[in-house]
Amino acid sequence: MFTLAHLSDLHLASQPRLAQLASKRGLGFINWQRKRKYVHRPEVLDALTRDVKAQAFDHIAVTGDLVNLSLPDEYQRARQWLGMLGSPHDVTVVPGNHDVYLRVAAQYPATFWGDYMRGDDGLDRFPFLRRRGNVALIGLSSGVPTGPFMATGRLGQRQIARFAELLDQAKGSFRVVLVHHPPLSPGRRHLRRLTDAATFRQVLAAKGAELLIHGHDHRRALIWLEGPHGTRIPAVGVPSASASAPHGDEDGAGYNLFNIDGAAGAWRCEMIPRQRNADGIVGDGERRTLS
Numbered sequence: 001m002f003t004l005a006h007l008s009d010l011h012l013a014s015q016p017r018l019a020q021l022a023s024k025r026g027l028g029f030i031n032w033q034r035k036r037k038y039v040h041r042p043e044v045l046d047a048l049t050r051d052v053k054a055q056a057f058d059h060i061a062v063t064g065d066l067v068n069l070s071l072p073d074e075y076q077r078a079r080q081w082l083g084m085l086g087s088p089h090d091v092t093v094v095p096g097n098h099d100v101y102l103r104v105a106a107q108y109p110a111t112f113w114g115d116y117m118r119g120d121d122g123l124d125r126f127p128f129l130r131r132r133g134n135v136a137l138i139g140l141s142s143g144v145p146t147g148p149f150m151a152t153g154r155l156g157q158r159q160i161a162r163f164a165e166l167l168d169q170a171k172g173s174f175r176v177v178l179v180h181h182p183p184l185s186p187g188r189r190h191l192r193r194l195t196d197a198a199t200f201r202q203v204l205a206a207k208g209a210e211l212l213i214h215g216h217d218h219r220r221a222l223i224w225l226e227g228p229h230g231t232r233i234p235a236v237g238v239p240s241a242s243a244s245a246p247h248g249d250e251d252g253a254g255y256n257l258f259n260i261d262g263a264a265g266a267w268r269c270e271m272i273p274r275q276r277n278a279d280g281i282v283g284d285g286e287r288r289t290l291s
């Protein structure tokens with residue numbers, strides 16, 4: 001059996017200097033000071049990290065928004081957190097929109113965490129493929145800088161074309177797709193959606209995958225996407241790993257464990273949600289059989 005842990009959306013923040021608050025960062029900082037700093041708490045992330053480390057896992061996936069305003073200090077903190085979590089061999093990261101909040105930050109994720117986002121071929125490019133046992137992890141980057149009040153993501157034609165190739169290449173393995181933005185968003189999240197999600201879903205429908213995991217919405221979600229020949233692909237969203245309490249339509253902190261077993265054509269995958277309750281205790285949620 002292979003156990004995959006999935007965490008997302010830490011939003012590690014640091015205090016910006018005045019000169020760093022130009023453009024979108026200024027609005028983001030106001031939002032942080034008014035609301036978000038009470039939601040995303042380092043002590044909550046610490047408790048969840050300790051809980052993950054106490055589990056018998058084979059690999060950890062982190063699906064983006066490790067940082068908050070793309071400040072260099074934040075990437076440094078995120079790097080330290082990743083080091084605590086595990087080695088680049090055992091932890092896989094994909095970036096989110098907050099990891100490339102501004103154009104100037106586009107290279108920061110690769111600079112600070114490149115070894116956690118590299119495929120087995122050793123190249124710095126998305127998507128990438130990592131094989132661990134019977135599991136093939138395919139990591140995409142949907143994080144792009146956007147204008148104020150927007151948090152959309154985009155994969156782009158080149159990435160989607162290579163994604164189709166990697167799904168073929170990894171056929172026969174349990175293919176896990178890692179992406180920050182959900183593959184389908186309701187209308188009310190129009191300014192936070194993946195803009196080329198329809199094309200992305202078409203590729204999944206044609207090529208298939210065994211599981212898709214994402215973050216971004218800070219809430220638990222499970223939808224079934226169309227796969228080839230009448231099959232269905234579970235797409236699972238996870239809450240923020242640092243959320244001190246439910247906030248609006250967002251859930252309190254949690255993560256997921258996936259127990260993966262079997263072989264091609266007869267995979268078994270069970271999801272075990274781990275959730276932090278109002279007393280700060282992390283415990284098992286209701287288990288779900290996904291395949």
Ligand SMILES: [Fe+2]
Nearest residue numbers: 065096097216
């Ligand atoms: Fe996000």
